[in-house]
């Protein structure tokens with residue numbers, strides 16, 4: 001886990017998880033260095049991850065004013081309670097559904113919540129950010145965020161891909177991946193958005209429009225290295241999603257074969 005400054009507006013907190021049989025999945029979080037600084041997602045909650053320590057390399061945690069939770073999956077909520085404690089002035093942006101899902105495990109502090117729905121904007125002092133529903137998602141609460149000042153789109157799970165190596169997953173630019181990126185994104189779509197094969201291609205295509213209108217320069221997916229100038233290409237790949245077969249994971253026989261490899265002789 002490490003942090004890099006992508007440009008004057010954005011820092012990336014890079015992390016990756018190995019998914020057996022699929023590859024290495026980036027699990028990023030981001031800092032938008034607005035007048036009122038905003039953190040997007042908070043990484044995984046594994047005990048060897050120290051989200052706050054890595055965050056502190058790019059911003060003093062107490063200076064954070066907003067925490068944007070794209071959705072309450074556990075690869076996005078790892079550092080959330082530590083950060084709420086370290087950033088007493090920060091408010092947590094989520095939705096009614098996001099807060100509801102969190103409430104079945106560790107409830108969020110209600111007075112610190114800020115509900116932002118798709119289509120609504122928030123003033124960060126020197127810019128406005130706008131929430132939108134990404135076309136591909138795995139959680140009913142999922143929203144992304146667009147910053148028009150820097151042309152940066154935070155797409156949550158959408159446009160992610162498991163990559164061939166940990167080095168690729170932790171890279172500074174998705175261009176390290178090469179021509180097979182579209183295939184890897186399609187694989188991720190089959191895992192993360194298994195509902196999409198039932199979607200009508202025309203109606204699904206219309207859900208790409210908000211991103212087409214934003215026309216971002218930079219796409220920051222939680223599950224891909226930063227992608228610069230790739231919007232039309234990514235939208236073309238996403239448009240194929242309704243033809244994607246849902247992923248079927250290893251079954252019990254495969255699990256037993258896997259475990260047998262680890263058993264002492």
Ligand SMILES: [Fe+2]
Nearest residue numbers: 073138139157
């Ligand atoms: Fe997710």
Ligand SMILES: [Fe+2]
Nearest residue numbers: 073075157222
């Ligand atoms: Fe995710």
